[in-house]
Structures are given as C-alpha cells and as structure tokens.
Amino acid sequence: MKYNLGGKKHTLFYDLNGKLISFKEQYSVGGADLREEKVNFKIKELTKDKLVIYPIDDKLDLDQEIFYKLDYRPFFKKKEFVLYNREKQVDYVDYKRITFHGSTCFGTCPSFSLEINRGGDVFYQGRIYTKEFTGNFKGKLEKEERIKLHKILNRSLLVAVHDKWEQGSRPTDTPRYNYIIELRNGDILEINTNDQHPILDKLSQYLVDITEKLKLNKVKKKHVFKKPSLYGFEIVAGTVED
Numbered sequence: 001m002k003y004n005l006g007g008k009k010h011t012l013f014y015d016l017n018g019k020l021i022s023f024k025e026q027y028s029v030g031g032a033d034l035r036e037e038k039v040n041f042k043i044k045e046l047t048k049d050k051l052v053i054y055p056i057d058d059k060l061d062l063d064q065e066i067f068y069k070l071d072y073r074p075f076f077k078k079k080e081f082v083l084y085n086r087e088k089q090v091d092y093v094d095y096k097r098i099t100f101h102g103s104t105c106f107g108t109c110p111s112f113s114l115e116i117n118r119g120g121d122v123f124y125q126g127r128i129y130t131k132e133f134t135g136n137f138k139g140k141l142e143k144e145e146r147i148k149l150h151k152i153l154n155r156s157l158l159v160a161v162h163d164k165w166e167q168g169s170r171p172t173d174t175p176r177y178n179y180i181i182e183l184r185n186g187d188i189l190e191i192n193t194n195d196q197h198p199i200l201d202k203l204s205q206y207l208v209d210i211t212e213k214l215k216l217n218k219v220k221k222k223h224v225f226k227k228p229s230l231y232g233f234e235i236v237a238g239t240v241e242d
Contacts, residue, residue: 013026015038019042019043020040020043020056021042021043022038022039022041023038023075024039025037025038025069037068037070038070039055039072040055041053059076093150093159093181094184095153095181095183096118096184097116097181098114098115098116098117098153098180099115099180099226100114100177100179100207101228102175102176102177102208103175103176104128105174105175106173107173109174110126110128110130111126111127111129111130112125113225115223116149120143120146121139122137123136123137123223124136124137124216125137125223133211133216135218136219136221137216137218137219138216138217138219138223139216139217141213141214145214148206153203156202156203157199158181158191159189161191161197161199162189162190165197167194174195175194176193176194177196177200177204178190178228190228190229
C-alpha cells in the first residue's frame with residue numbers, strides 16, 4: 001500500500017482481518033530473525049472509492065516499544081484517516097501543453113526535458129543517461145497514446161496536488177521532477193518535487209518512458225522548453241549543442 005502522510009511518501013505492507021487492518025514493516029536482523037512492527041486500525045467505512053480508518057492502538061503503549069522501521073507517530077495526529085482509491089477519482093484536465101523536466105540522481109536516472117502538446121506533438125531533449133536519445137528529437141503520439149496519457153492526467157488530481165500538497169521530506173538521492181501543465185483556460189499548474197505524492201507515480205513513469213511510446217526522429221533545431229519557475233529545480237550538468 002502506498003500513501004502520503006505529512007508530506008512524506010510511505011509504502012507499507014498490510015494485513016486485513018474482518019474490520020481490522022494492520023499496517024506493518026517486516027525486516028531481518030542479522031540475516032536470520034524476522035521482525036515485525038505494526039499499527040492496528042479499525043475500518044469505519046469501505047467503499048469502491050475510499051477507505052476510512054481510525055487507530056485502535058494506545059499511543060502510550062506504542063511509545064514504550066522500540067520501532068526501527070515504522071514511524072507510527074503520524075497515525076495519531078488525527079482521529080481518523082480517509083484513503084481514496086485513486087483509480088476511482090477523476091479530475092478532468094483540459095490541457096494545452098505539458099512540459100516535464102527530469103534531473104539525474106546518484107545513479108543513472110535520465111536528465112531530459114519533454115514537451116507534449118494537445119495535438120500529440122512531442123519535443124524531447126536528452127542530456128545524460130538517455131542512451132540513444134541524447135540530443136534533440138521530435139515525434140508525434142498516436143491517438144491511442146494521447147487517450148492513455150489524458151486518462152492518467154485526469155486521475156493524477158493535479159489541481160489538488162498543486163493547490164494543497166507540499167513535500168515534507170528532503171531526500172538527496174532521488175531525481176527531481178518538474179511538471180508544468182498549461183491549461184486551455186490560461187491557468188498553469190506547476191509541481192516541483194524529488195519525493196512526489198504517490199498519485200503522480202503513473203504520470204511520471206509514463207513521461208520518463210516516453211521514448212518507448214512513439215518514434216522519435218533526431219532534429220538539428222533545439223526546441224525551447226518552458227522553464228520552471230519554482231525554486232529548487234536544476235538541470236544537472238550536461239548540454240546539448242544546437
């Protein structure tokens with residue numbers, strides 16, 4: 001289960017037993033013993049759209065235990081939590097143009113810039129770790145891929161993330177992504193993160209894998225991409241000549 005709590009992304013295992021759900025972490029100690037840390041919740045409401053739960057453990061009791069992996073404290077900041085099924089949520093995005101900048105990480109994350117307009121025209125500039133797609137490229141998404149992208153956009157709740165979400169963590173070994181979504185009404189949604197809300201994962205994966213979605217042709221002309229305005233984004237070393 002992936003969720004976002006306190007501006008931080010979490011991935012946990014869970015057990016379900018009737019109306020009891022337990023979030024847990026399991027890990028080995030010394031390569032042998034398997035340890036488990038968990039927090040228990042009661043299910044208040046469960047529909048195809050959302051899950052409402054509330055903690056049933058006593059925080060004072062948990063404070064007496066030693067937790068190495070699972071941070072249980074955020075679960076006690078509210079009396080109940082509402083977890084939405086992102087596959088059932090739709091927030092229509094009437095976009096004009098999508099610009100996406102991705103930076104490198106401590107590994108081999110690709111550094112590139114990408115633009116996709118409403119008609120499916122794609123402009124791509126690969127800088128580092130972009131293999132045969134290093135340089136300037138242009139292509140066009142087929143109608144089927146444009147529909148798939150639009151569905152992902154609609155389920156990414158971009159307006160809500162743009163308006164309400166703030167990244168709470170500060171990792172140093174992850175790529176930084178900058179989304180610039182220009183809407184047809186003139187509004188611009190911009191999200192800058194290197195530990196994004198889980199609801200954006202499908203969108204970022206689609207954009208990072210864009211070279212597999214269409215045929216890109218190398219071009220001499222260097223496309224001018226819309227620059228990010230949010231503080232903290234850097235295009236890491238590596239240039240592409242005209």
